[in-house]
Amino acid sequence: MSQATRATRTGAAWLAATLTLLLAGAAVAAPPPAKASFHVQVIEASKGKTPKIDPRLNAISRQLKPFKGQFNQFMLVREQTLGLQLRQSGKVALPGGAFFGVTMLGRAGGRVRYEIQMPNSRMKRSVAPGARTLDVSRNGAKLTIVSTAVR
Numbered sequence: 001m002s003q004a005t006r007a008t009r010t011g012a013a014w015l016a017a018t019l020t021l022l023l024a025g026a027a028v029a030a031p032p033p034a035k036a037s038f039h040v041q042v043i044e045a046s047k048g049k050t051p052k053i054d055p056r057l058n059a060i061s062r063q064l065k066p067f068k069g070q071f072n073q074f075m076l077v078r079e080q081t082l083g084l085q086l087r088q089s090g091k092v093a094l095p096g097g098a099f100f101g102v103t104m105l106g107r108a109g110g111r112v113r114y115e116i117q118m119p120n121s122r123m124k125r126s127v128a129p130g131a132r133t134l135d136v137s138r139n140g141a142k143l144t145i146v147s148t149a150v151r
Contacts, residue, residue, distance in 0.1 A: 034086035036112045036129070037151040038102050042078040044095055045071035045143040060147055063134055071143055084114075092146075094119070096139045100146045112150045 043057065043064075051072040053061060056079075064074055082090035084104035091099045101117035111126045118137050125133060132149045 034104070034106050036084060036104055036107070036114070038082045038084065038090070038114070039149040039151065040078075040080050040082065040092045040100065040102070041076060041147040042092060042094055042100070043145040043147065044075050044077050044139070045145055046073045046075075046141065047071055048073040060132065063132065063147070064145070067136075067143065067145065074145075094137070094139075094144050094146070095142070096144075098137070098139075098144075100135070102148070114150070116146075116148070118146065 041057070041060070043054075045064075045067055047070065053064070053074045054076045056076045057064065057074055067074075077095055078092060080092050082092070082102055084090055084102065086104055086106055089101060089103040091101050094100055098119040099117075103115045103117075105113040105115060105124070107113065108126075111128055113124070113126045115122065115124045116133075116135060118135050120137070121135075123135075127133065127150050129151055130149075132147060135146045135148070137144045137146075
């Protein structure tokens with residue numbers, strides 16, 4: 001085999017190996033799909049004679065502590081998971097006929113970007129998957145707390 005043929009074959013093999021590595025790296029570095037799951041819990045807080053917390057809220061009872069000064073009863077009213085694609089919105093009914101809205105805005109830097117809408121408020125959020133946020137709205141003498149876990 002001549003030196004020119006050997007050089008051409010070596011160059012072609014090197015090029016093929018480089019392209020394979022680049023393509024494999026591109027597959028690994030591909031951004032996650034622009035979708036997320038939002039686990040929404042609607043909680044009604046009120047003041048009663050005896051403290052009471054719905055046992056289904058035990059996992060988030062520590063996050064409810066800031067509200068325990070004014071309210072001592074916490075009941076899970078509704079629980080719903082919304083799987084949303086990019087720019088897709090979902091709604092969850094709140095007590096009193098209002099709605100909690102979520103719009104998926106995208107993913108960037110390992111975070112999920114979304115917008116929430118509550119009665120009298122609208123807010124954009126950027127959280128890491130697994131994070132939980134709490135939003136509140138007055139409903140007469142009661143407080144509606146919306147817990148949103150992002151996955």
